[in-house]
Amino acid sequence: MGHIVVEVMPKQEILDPQGKAVVGALHRLGHTAVTDVRQGKRFTLTVDGPVTEEHLAAARDAATTALSNPIIEDVVGVYELTGADAAQTAGVEA
Amino acid sequence: MGHIVVEVMPKQEILDPQGKAVVGALHRLGHTAVTDVRQGKRFTLTVDGPVTEEHLAAARDAATTALSNPIIEDVVGVYELTGADAAQTAGVEA
Numbered sequence: 001m002g003h004i005v006v007e008v009m010p011k012q013e014i015l016d017p018q019g020k021a022v023v024g025a026l027h028r029l030g031h032t033a034v035t036d037v038r039q040g041k042r043f044t045l046t047v048d049g050p051v052t053e054e055h056l057a058a059a060r061d062a063a064t065t066a067l068s069n070p071i072i073e074d075v076v077g078v079y080e081l082t083g084a085d086a087a088q089t090a091g092v093e094a
Numbered sequence: 095m096g097h098i099v100v101e102v103m104p105k106q107e108i109l110d111p112q113g114k115a116v117v118g119a120l121h122r123l124g125h126t127a128v129t130d131v132r133q134g135k136r137f138t139l140t141v142d143g144p145v146t147e148e149h150l151a152a153a154r155d156a157a158t159t160a161l162s163n164p165i166i167e168d169v170v171g172v173y174e175l176t177g178a179d180a181a182q183t184a185g186v187e188a
Binding site for chain 1: 095101102103113116119120123125127128129130131132133134135136137138139140141142148149152153155156159160161
């Protein structure tokens with residue numbers, strides 16, 4: 001089983017009211033060094049067997065066609081999740 | 095300006111209906127190699143000046159107290175965003 005991460009963020013020019021609310025909450029918690037927060041999405045795609053270049057190409061395609069709204073969002077990362085904690089950070093059974 | 099990424103995923107035992115819906119959509123688009131999709135959150139925190147260890151400690155604290163629900167979610171990553179595309183992938187003005 002392989003895992004691929006797709007990261008999607010709101011485009012820079014898009015106002016992020018959720019992020020503004022989080023900044024307010026962090027300041028009330030004393031984290032005043034934080035000046036801005038943007039909230040996006042992080043997907044993990046599990047594929048059969050090890051991740052291949054075809055899988056990555058499919059993930060890049062899926063990222064723009066199904067996992068993000070190109071009008072208001074940017075795909076900022078598509079990469080294989082490697083390392084001992086791959087399953088854990090993918091949020092799936094190992 | 096420094097940027098810190100906080101990644102939050104649903105806990106493994108939590109059913110992810112949104113993820114199941116995405117798998118169905120990807121299969122209809124022909125991406126049948128994808129067997130599971132989990133959808134989590136990706137935050138970018140912008141701080142004044144370069145990222146310090148204090149900033150990272152504050153981000154780790156904020157991750158569990160304000161950016162995730164420890165009952166149903168795991169914080170799977172807190173790290174400084176470096177590199178030329180840091181601003182772009184943070185989804186903020188450079």
